[in-house]
Amino acid sequence: MLVTKHVLLASTVHATPYYIVRGMRPGPVMFITSGVHGNETASMAAAQKLADDCATGRHVIQRGLLIIVPRVNQQAYAKKIRGKPDLNRTFPRRMSGKAKHPLAAAVFQLAREHRADWWLDLHEANGLSQLSSRVLGQTLITNPGSRTTPACRRVIKRMNRSIAIRDRHFNLKQHELPGSARTAASRRLQARSVTVETCWSLKRSTRIKYQTKIVHHFLREAGMS
Incomplete structure (x- = not known):
């Protein structure tokens, strides 16, 4: 397994590191983004942890190529804001x-160049979806009719078995969001794309744990680890 670190949009105000993890055997390509919104820090910590664990050998990618962009929107992260524009x-x-922002364009081009089969976009949201269907906290989101749906249902089932407090259980939501990474990846790249949303009101360490476990479940779904 080989891990290399690179910089997207180097020498610009949007410069941000990303990691390429090459598995020991050929296989699918999974693209993981976090920090599209600069105030969703637990998802960024989970993405960075995965990159660090791969670099130190604590986690091994058996097959395929894993690309991780832990803090996409560095300017928004520095201010701890969602980002303007969104x-x-x-x-x-x-x-x-075409993308309407140079950073979105560069991220999307990176995924397209590597022919991403999967795209996980890690986020955080308000509210617990078990208590209200109107909120996004503790959900996996796909486009309607997505071929990723069966994998999402399996991941949710595994996650919920490990979560003792029912209010924190995950749910599946399906809707298109034009302009989002998930919908662009599904429409343009035909990738299996998922938005992961943990709930802001939970402890940061708990959110990092949930995000990390979900990513590992999807890596296994893809046959990569």
């Missing part, structure tokens, strides 16, 4: 369309 509304909306 980067998750600036990814390509149409088959022939």
Whole structure:
């Protein structure tokens, strides 16, 4: 297994590190982004932990290629804000369309160059979806009719078995969000794309744990580890 560190948009105000983890055998390509919104720090910590664990050998990618961009929106992260404009509304909306922000364009181009089969976009949200269907906390989100849905249901089932407090259980939501990384990846790259949302009201260490476990479940779903 080989781990290399790179910089996206180097020498620009949008420069941000990313990692490429090459498995021991050929296999699928999984693209993981976090920090599209700069105030969702637990998801960023989970993505960075995965990169660090791969670099130190604590986690091994058996097959395929794993690309991790732990803090996409560095400017928003420095201010601990969601970001203006909202980067998750600036990814390509149409088959022939372009991204509306240079950072979204660079991230999307990186995924396209490596022909991503999977795209996990890690986020955080308000509320517990077990208590209200109107909130996004503790959900996995796919586009309607996505071929990723069966894998999401299996991951949710495994996660919920490990969570003793029922209010914290995960749910599946399905909707398109034009301009989001998830919908762009599904439409333009035909990737199995998922948005992961943990709930802000939970302890940060708990959110990091949930994000980490979900990513590991999807790596196994993809046959990569």
